[in-house]
Amino acid sequence: MAEVSLSGVTKRFGADVALDNVTMTIPDGSFVVLLGPTGAGKTTTLRMVSGLDVPDAGHIMIDGRDMTGLTPAQRDVAMVFQQYSLYPHMTVRENLEFPLKSPILKTPQDQIRRKVDEIADILQIRHKLDNKATELSGGEMQRVSIGRALVRKPSVYLMDEPLSSLDAKLRADLRVELKSIQADSGATLLYVTHDQIEAMTMATHVGVLDHGRLVQFGSPREIYEDPVSIYAASRLGQPRINVLPADVFAGAPSGAVNIGLRPEQIIQGEGEDSFVQRVEHLGDQTRLHLTFKSHDLITVTDAHTELKNGDIVKIRPSKPFYFGADGARVA
Structure with a gap:
């Protein structure tokens, strides 16, 4: 070839x-x-x-x-x-x-x-x-x-x-x-x-x-x-990456305007309170639609979770991406 x-x-x-x-x-x-x-x-x-x-x-x-x-x-x-x-x-x-x-x-x-x-x-x-x-x-x-x-x-x-x-x-x-x-x-x-x-x-x-x-x-x-x-x-990732204001969590670097969180970059069970808006059972996994400080985000959890609408889930970011005003990655 x-x-x-x-x-x-x-x-x-x-x-x-x-x-x-x-x-x-x-x-x-x-x-x-x-x-x-x-x-x-x-x-x-x-x-x-x-x-x-x-x-x-x-x-x-x-x-x-x-x-x-x-x-x-x-x-x-x-x-x-x-x-x-x-x-x-x-x-x-x-x-x-x-x-x-x-x-x-x-x-x-x-x-x-x-x-x-x-x-x-x-x-x-x-x-x-x-x-x-x-x-x-x-x-x-x-x-x-x-x-x-x-x-x-x-x-x-x-x-x-x-x-x-x-x-x-x-x-x-x-x-x-x-x-x-x-x-x-x-x-x-x-x-x-x-x-x-x-x-x-x-x-x-x-x-x-x-x-x-x-x-x-x-x-x-x-x-x-x-x-x-x-x-x-x-362009890649299902569900899509969550993009929130950078200051929604503490620790944003200088110049960051947005924080990007893929599902695996959201740690559950520790951190700050979020609220379950919807639970989607997909067989091999469950998607959680959460509200955090008036912002919507989606993450995944155990397929057999007993979480339901209205429950409180503590979350924190882990190795998130940060982006500047032009959308480019901030180190």
């Missing part, structure tokens, strides 16, 4: 800056997830790497080669779009076979059949191989779209929220399968999502984008445990 390197990549659409001087290295064989809300620049980054859009400034390298002026076909990448990209007049099998029949690949027919059957089993669509694409449900169409990329062995896989249209069970199953396929093949995969669970469970690296700027790049654990800003901290 191949390393992908973006250096100072900028893209404008009129007065709007979609990507702002993005520099990032996607290591060979890594599973990189781009996180951020709509408009953050995630899909634009994929389109830059694929060659579907051209940067206004900066360079993109794949496997040490400058991609300037090269078409998508010349870049040896496979892209899965958020919306289905199938040939409606073809069967599922014919759609999956199509990339392998490219004059560039010249794949023997027996290998085509074997690869298609293997991917159809992984994506749970073997029983649909003889159906026309127009006879499939939305989720089945997206699985075929993913399959069209997986049957190939390009330098880089590019995926734009490929699981968003699937039901919860299949989405969970395919998270495991995609990660397994990527790990077994050593593929380089750049994956766009707004789903932090996908990022936490699949990624070797996460790139957090905000209005076209890359604000943090590292492993999911690094970003979760050492966020550079409130924005980066809020």
Whole structure:
């Protein structure tokens, strides 16, 4: 597979800056997830790497080669779009076979059949191989779209929220399968999502984008445990990080405006009084919705807790994050 390197990549659409001087290295064989809300620049980054859009400034390298002026076909990448990209007049099998029949690949027919059957089993669509694409449900169409990329062995896989249209069970199953396929093949995969669970469970690296700027790049654990800003901290973690005024607890450092507390950074049973507003039993854990000095916060507790609405819980912070007025982390 191949390393992908973006250096100072900028893209404008009129007065709007979609990507702002993005520099990032996607290591060979890594599973990189781009996180951020709509408009953050995630899909634009994929389109830059694929060659579907051209940067206004900066360079993109794949496997040490400058991609300037090269078409998508010349870049040896496979892209899965958020919306289905199938040939409606073809069967599922014919759609999956199509990339392998490219004059560039010249794949023997027996290998085509074997690869298609293997991917159809992984994506749970073997029983649909003889159906026309127009006879499939939305989720089945997206699985075929993913399959069209997986049957190939390009330098880089590019995926734009490929699981968003699937039901919860299949989405969970395919998270495991995609990660397994990527790990077994050593593929380089750049994956766009707004789903932090996908990022936490699949990624070797996460790139957090905000209005076209890359604000943090590292492993999911690094970003979760050492966020550079409130924005980066809020991208990972379920429930979301609690952000309160810094002076709500004693001991805030100079320049701190907010304190950030993840559930495990709230110690229960000691400290100051908070009040239970709601108890959510989730099976393996229980979420407590608390009110502390007129501020709302969420933490987790034992699955079999007997706490109920109106109870008093003493809490204190443990190794919290502090942030300044601009949202950046304060040491």
